[in-house]
Amino acid sequence: MNFNFLSPVSDSVLAHCELLSQQTIGRKVKIHSSQYGIPDLDDVKLAIIGVKENRNDVNYIGSELNFDIIRTTLYSLFPGNWSTTLADLGDIEPGETVEDSYFALRTAIEVLVEKKIIPIILGGSQDLTYANYRAYDNLQPMVNIVNVDTNFDLGDSSLPIKNNSYFGKIILEEPYNLFNYSTIGYQTYFNSQEEIDLMERLYFEAYRLGEVSKNIHAVEPAMRDAHIVTVDLKSVRAAEVGERLKFTPNGLDGKEICAITRYAGISNKVSSFGIYEYHYEKKDTITAMLVAQMIWYFIEGVNCRVKDDDFIDSNNYQKYNVLIEDEELIFFKSVKTGRWWIEIPFLTDLNNKLKKHTLLPCAHEDYEAATQGKIPERWYKAYRKNNF
Structure with a gap:
């Protein structure tokens, strides 16, 4: 070119x-x-x-x-x-x-x-x-x-x-x-x-x-x-x-x-x-x-980039499940970097905008808030947008 x-x-x-x-x-x-x-x-x-x-x-x-x-x-x-x-x-x-x-x-x-x-x-x-x-x-x-x-x-x-x-x-x-x-x-x-x-x-x-x-x-x-x-x-x-x-x-x-x-x-x-x-x-x-x-x-x-968002090998991450009312929130924490993600659920029969990108970056504070019964705002917005 x-x-x-x-x-x-x-x-x-x-x-x-x-x-x-x-x-x-x-x-x-x-x-x-x-x-x-x-x-x-x-x-x-x-x-x-x-x-x-x-x-x-x-x-x-x-x-x-x-x-x-x-x-x-x-x-x-x-x-x-x-x-x-x-x-x-x-x-x-x-x-x-x-x-x-x-x-x-x-x-x-x-x-x-x-x-x-x-x-x-x-x-x-x-x-x-x-x-x-x-x-x-x-x-x-x-x-x-x-x-x-x-x-x-x-x-x-x-x-x-x-x-x-x-x-x-x-x-x-x-x-x-x-x-x-x-x-x-x-x-x-x-x-x-x-x-x-x-x-x-x-x-x-x-x-x-x-x-x-x-x-x-x-x-x-x-x-x-x-x-x-x-x-x-x-x-x-x-x-x-x-x-x-x-x-x-x-x-x-x-x-x-x-x-x-x-x-x-x-x-x-x-x-x-x-x-x-x-x-x-x-x-x-x-x-x-x-x-x-x-x-x-x-x-x-x-x-300083580190490839830490490949969640195929379970040895590379820790998984946490948090139940809030009727929602089960699933968090992932990278063993390499300590960075956190949260899974965005979606309905398979919808024309899903996220396709394979169902993991949303989040902070440790989001996980802590979820354990106290509070749904993370980033998760809520992504979930609503995905079903908009």
Whole structure:
């Protein structure tokens, strides 16, 4: 497959890379350059793609995107004890229309995911998540999305797609491939009551900022079940970012957003990861460093993946049965990692949306709550959605 729509990493970034220590990421990454072209992807596990598309931002005023400062910052970091190879495939330049940019991104993601390469997308406005989602149309029947954001981004699906309404398009446009949608770090005052009610009616999951800050581990099961993770940088509080990204005084701090991206990396299901709503500012080294560290933690997570969700061999898990009223809840605990799952029962004569995916990631706290007679909310929502 030829990626002729990708422009190479700039010569200035490559020149900066030459000055770095041999131990840094920049000296180990396979880079798409104007001199050597697209690198060989045979042993590559992760690939960075910049997308210079932000015309569907509701506040778009003609500003251009540039990811050079993020790249130079990421390249200057030292890798962990990683066994995976990283590539930087350069940028998708803005197409003649936004749809052209969507098509290029969709094509790139589809090819990479088929090759078992995880794309790390740098955006651009968050409506690019729509193109990311559509890349899965030919890859798998049902998709779970986790959105780290202050907003649900449901919007009015009857209007043209924007970065604050792209999710309405995902829900309502065919083919209907979405199974679950989770929003992490949402803030109630940025979302209308109608949107909050709609999330409830569709049995989607929403984790308020206060919940996440109080117990960051609570988001891990949602990440473990995600195929696509999309991060809006506006979910980060103003004190942590540069002037053009100061959106709200309340939000996730640097440690929290990095912990979340690490959870995304650890998930065995996550096959594409995007960081969006970056607004370029020439001297904004703080935001660039935060994004670089988010990418670092995602790659670290990928390197820490453990195959612990194969429940064929009973030696690899412990099984627990909990009776609540007329329901028998069945929990599984991995011997390798200590992570928990709960079985979702379904009626075999229904057109079951989950197919073989009847085990839902959960937390130890869900098992403890079940032993006290409380049905876990994640189980309830998945069960209702499956019989919706």
